[in-house]
Amino acid sequence: MSPVLNLSSVTVRRGRKLLLDDVDFRIEDGERWVILGPNGAGKTTLLQIAAARMFPTAGSAEILGETLGGVDVFELRPRIGLCSNSVAHTLPGRETSLNVVVTAAYGVTGRWREEYERQDERRAFQLLNDWGVGTVFDRPFATLSEGERKRVQIARALMTDPELLLLDEPGAGLDLAGREALVARTAALVQGAFAPATVLVTHHLEEIPPGFTHVLLLRDGQVVSAGPLAETLTSENLSTTFDMPLELTEREGRYSAFMKS
């Protein structure tokens, strides 16, 4: 079985800047990865490549068995669920939450035809309910709170029943209760029987849901360490990644880190 994602010596260059520098990253079916790293480390760039939204300057990217550059990305993208600010900015604020979700089934952002299949609408509504935002289904996207918007975006990312789910800082801007609800829902999602391979980019260890299996630590566009969470998420690796002495704590499958005093 081919890997879900196989990045081999991927480099992304913009002018003189190396956004990613010779990155290898392989995801097998059933794995759930967290990506951690300081601001500017290249996390979003890596996710954009995994989402078939950006091409490497050098190296190769194989996504769901297809090689980037040798496949029609418009056929590949519906197989990948992406929740990211880069997508959020393209969503028309006047569209209702339901339309924001249902239009993902057609690979568009705005409602462009009047009659959607009833079953698509039912699925979109179910996803909004699953993520606790069923009550705002008829509200324009622009009028939603940050937390509601995040959950609508996750519902949108799941609409096509993706084989690979990419979540770029889904917890950003959420209050404490919103974050905990998001962590619980994401944990339930990834531990479900038909869960897609998932990648979560976050700045905060508290946002790692139980059930995630692997971690990739990035710094200055390079991989510091990558592997099973239990072995790779260590105080030492975190300290190297963030260039600061950090102490990792773990309690019942949840993590946090503080500067060593």
Ligand SMILES: Nc1ncnc2c1ncn2[C@@H]1O[C@H](COP(=O)(O)OP(=O)(O)OP(=O)(O)O)[C@@H](O)[C@H]1O
């Ligand atoms: N077009 C570009 N030209 C030059 N530099 C760029 C360009 N796009 C991104 N960068 C830089 O590449 C680096 C990596 O950006 P990226 O958004 O991938 O980082 P990140 O790890 O997601 O950061 P953050 O945690 O702040 O969101 C940053 O320093 C950014 O300023």
